[in-house]
Amino acid sequence: MIIVLLGPPGAGKGTQGERIAERLGIPKIATGDVLRDAIRNGTEQGLAAKAYMDRGDLVPDSVILGIMKDALSAPATARGAILDGVVRTVPQAEGLTSLVASLGRKVDKVLLFDIGDDELVKRLSGRTVCDKCQTPYRDREPGTTCPKCGGTLVRRPDDEPEAIRTRLAVYRAQTEPVIKWAREHDLDVREIDATGDLDDITDRAMKALDK
Numbered sequence: 001m002i003i004v005l006l007g008p009p010g011a012g013k014g015t016q017g018e019r020i021a022e023r024l025g026i027p028k029i030a031t032g033d034v035l036r037d038a039i040r041n042g043t044e045q046g047l048a049a050k051a052y053m054d055r056g057d058l059v060p061d062s063v064i065l066g067i068m069k070d071a072l073s074a075p076a077t078a079r080g081a082i083l084d085g086v087v088r089t090v091p092q093a094e095g096l097t098s099l100v101a102s103l104g105r106k107v108d109k110v111l112l113f114d115i116g117d118d119e120l121v122k123r124l125s126g127r128t129v130c131d132k133c134q135t136p137y138r139d140r141e142p143g144t145t146c147p148k149c150g151g152t153l154v155r156r157p158d159d160e161p162e163a164i165r166t167r168l169a170v171y172r173a174q175t176e177p178v179i180k181w182a183r184e185h186d187l188d189v190r191e192i193d194a195t196g197d198l199d200d201i202t203d204r205a206m207k208a209l210d211k
């Protein structure tokens, strides 16, 4: 079963993706991870991606899709995969669905993690990281001391409220149209309430997958 995860930054797609992957016994594939693997392994697509990155350019969709094709053709994904961060725009959604079709497979479910903007800003701006040992924390104020190593907790620039609003605006403009596109193309989109307890969210996701 091929499952695509959608949802705004901070909705917990990565964490829930891992939990769902574990329960279903299939791998979770995140674009960043397969990209790094392809570069490390020196595959044709990996080398192509590296050339763009070395020039400071974004890796184009065609190369990302090539890397996804390799990943989805591998024996590890024979029973399925959970795709996290693979689809952020309508052209990427179109590219992925035709790629999956060319492999004789289909996108079985789209899980949409639903959470309000205010909750996201609260959640993301509540994250800090130690400037020494890089341990991430929740609900500890910037400037306080790391209990592990005595370093100072700081907020990532990406997690400043202003930056979060910008990331959300990008999501609304680029990724929300994917939801409409998916419904219009008869993909099975299931909305999941992404607030509250981690276990409850995983249970909701499993129910949405009819598992």
Ligand SMILES: [Zn+2]
Residues within 6 Å of the ligand: 130, 131, 132, 133, 134, 135, 146, 147, 148, 149, 150, 151
């Ligand atoms: Zn520390």
